[in-house]
Amino acid sequence: MKEQSKIPTSKVQRAAKFVKTGAKVGGNYVKHYAKKVVNPSLTKEGLHEDNARDIYNSLSELKGSALKVAQMMSMDKNMLPTAYQDKFSMAQYSAPPLSYPLVVKTFQQYFKESPSAIFDTFSKNAKNAASIGQVHEATQGDKKLAVKIQYPGVADSVKSDLKLVRPFAVRLMNLNEKDLDHYMEEVETKLLEETDYLLEVERSIEISEACSHIENLRFPKYYPQFSAGRVITMDWLDGKVLKEFIQTNPDQETRDKVGQAMWDFYDYQIHSLRQVHADPHPGNFIISDDGVLGVIDFGCVKVIPDEFYDPYFSLIRKDMLTAGPELDNTFKQLQFIYDSDSVEDKAYFSEVIKDMMGLLGQPFHQNEFDFGDDSYFQKIFEMGEVISESKKFRESEKARGARDGLYINRTYFGLYNILNELKARVRTTKPEWAARVAV
Amino acid sequence: MEGTAVKKKPRTKANPAQKIKEAYIDFVLENGSKPVSIFKFVKELKVKEELFYDHFNSFDNVEKEIWSDMFESTIKAISAEEVYNEYSAREKLLAFFYTWIESLKSNRSFILQSIPKRMKPEITPYYLEHVRNGFKEWVADLLLEAKETEEVTTRPIISDRYDDAIWLQFLFILGFWVKDDSKSFEKTDAAIEKSVNLAFDLMGRGPLDAMVDFGKFLFQNR
Numbered sequence: 001m002k003e004q005s006k007i008p009t010s011k012v013q014r015a016a017k018f019v020k021t022g023a024k025v026g027g028n029y030v031k032h033y034a035k036k037v038v039n040p041s042l043t044k045e046g047l048h049e050d051n052a053r054d055i056y057n058s059l060s061e062l063k064g065s066a067l068k069v070a071q072m073m074s075m076d077k078n079m080l081p082t083a084y085q086d087k088f089s090m091a092q093y094s095a096p097p098l099s100y101p102l103v104v105k106t107f108q109q110y111f112k113e114s115p116s117a118i119f120d121t122f123s124k125n126a127k128n129a130a131s132i133g134q135v136h137e138a139t140q141g142d143k144k145l146a147v148k149i150q151y152p153g154v155a156d157s158v159k160s161d162l163k164l165v166r167p168f169a170v171r172l173m174n175l176n177e178k179d180l181d182h183y184m185e186e187v188e189t190k191l192l193e194e195t196d197y198l199l200e201v202e203r204s205i206e207i208s209e210a211c212s213h214i215e216n217l218r219f220p221k222y223y224p225q226f227s228a229g230r231v232i233t234m235d236w237l238d239g240k241v242l243k244e245f246i247q248t249n250p251d252q253e254t255r256d257k258v259g260q261a262m263w264d265f266y267d268y269q270i271h272s273l274r275q276v277h278a279d280p281h282p283g284n285f286i287i288s289d290d291g292v293l294g295v296i297d298f299g300c301v302k303v304i305p306d307e308f309y310d311p312y313f314s315l316i317r318k319d320m321l322t323a324g325p326e327l328d329n330t331f332k333q334l335q336f337i338y339d340s341d342s343v344e345d346k347a348y349f350s351e352v353i354k355d356m357m358g359l360l361g362q363p364f365h366q367n368e369f370d371f372g373d374d375s376y377f378q379k380i381f382e383m384g385e386v387i388s389e390s391k392k393f394r395e396s397e398k399a400r401g402a403r404d405g406l407y408i409n410r411t412y413f414g415l416y417n418i419l420n421e422l423k424a425r426v427r428t429t430k431p432e433w434a435a436r437v438a439v
Numbered sequence: 440m441e442g443t444a445v446k447k448k449p450r451t452k453a454n455p456a457q458k459i460k461e462a463y464i465d466f467v468l469e470n471g472s473k474p475v476s477i478f479k480f481v482k483e484l485k486v487k488e489e490l491f492y493d494h495f496n497s498f499d500n501v502e503k504e505i506w507s508d509m510f511e512s513t514i515k516a517i518s519a520e521e522v523y524n525e526y527s528a529r530e531k532l533l534a535f536f537y538t539w540i541e542s543l544k545s546n547r548s549f550i551l552q553s554i555p556k557r558m559k560p561e562i563t564p565y566y567l568e569h570v571r572n573g574f575k576e577w578v579a580d581l582l583l584e585a586k587e588t589e590e591v592t593t594r595p596i597i598s599d600r601y602d603d604a605i606w607l608q609f610l611f612i613l614g615f616w617v618k619d620d621s622k623s624f625e626k627t628d629a630a631i632e633k634s635v636n637l638a639f640d641l642m643g644r645g646p647l648d649a650m651v652d653f654g655k656f657l658f659q660n661r
Binding site for chain 2: 098099100101102104105108109114116152153156267
């Protein structure tokens, strides 16, 4: 991997980067409309692709939270048209590494020893880029280890980065300012948590122990003695990342096996542990040759509060969607509609959200679901387009949807998305209370 | 890292120079200023005045020695790193600065006393004179090596001044660190990483060389 020669960090430099991108995106629109004059049948696909390329190019040069936001937007297929999505998922793979002396320095700061003194071997170059750090390979005895090191000053830059992304996000995601404030807070706390590697180790150990009984699932072992504020040491997981795994064209049985492990893992976390690995990014899963799913990176864990869990997941029951006043009540609890809304607005939002929840809940309404069914996903994207184009949603004075929903939605979109890429057929197990009434 | 080397060396009677340096640091730390006179200083230290003059001739001289001790211990610490010999020139310079800042850390209070609030990077302060000589020698070796590996290109006139430029960078980083208020000086780390990379990108072959080359060609072939 080529070491990047300079990483723009000061706020001014980063701002300049965003301005440049903004200008380019603006240019793309001009280009698009100019073309459209000549050729009225032109669709927006080309425009989206141009935009995605420019936005991606500039985001990949920024480290830290900007990259994180890019990754996050890449997950929310409902928010972003398909063209953006493909570009953004590359962000994971192309962050530039930092110099080895800085790695040594970081080790000395925390362990008073250099990495070569702690481990038998330690790779000088980074093997992988993580979004806010990089991963080195080390060995100790016959154990192969992965050592993740965070860039200095990331936590400091989270706040200023988010301020920069803000106006950009309004344009890009067609969100209104109100919605954004509502969610930005949630994003900020989560991002700050992600920079705390000690917390991550603690959570990783907790969740991986709690989920150890699930079949075809494995976790790396974590080494707290070699972990610190900006360093995490864990076992190296051999295998392929999702994209590579799919490229090898595995048979349906293996696909189903991996998909099922993925489903079981999330099902157990959400409904039993009530805290979830909220970063189902394809780069965070490593699949071994015999089809066992490995999970890494517990930086982003969302704890699900009861007052959100109860109303939100009651919506996966099919009968719930036809229940009149009870449904209204649930929507109010989830802040989809408000008492102060006009009758007309109430009806509109309820209708759209009912459709959406019905669609997203579909896998729960059956015993087995084929995530390879592209027509289902096409319907979801169309739904997303409808919502993002909807005047009512954009001009709504109030944020629609509880903030706890942000990461839960992201988790489900990520999960569905991965299962779709896997083309897996999954037995969709449900929590007991839902199984009793559903189907 | 041998960052604490200067301050924590065991006090031995056999090395009066060391003892004087330590006493000087203590004095500055406790009184917030230089001792008034050598006479008063040695009296408190309970050594003879001749002994002081055997090793130093002024307080300025003591300060110079204290700084150059920190420099020596930095060089020793990086050379002791196993991987040091495998480093490229760029990485060697990075390693030097990280280690240097680390060894300064243990003497920060003293350094803040002796460095004036506003440091002018273009003027080398008197107490860094010894360090400058040592550093320039070290950089000269580094550049020689870098030219061999073609990390740094030889250019007429300017390439002889590279060592001066790197010395300015040295003063810049020192000044940055003095003013840095971030947690465990993370911003200084970033400043080092970026400025060293910039320096080597400028000294390495770049588009400017190609431009000059092309310009020369046009000039000669018109």
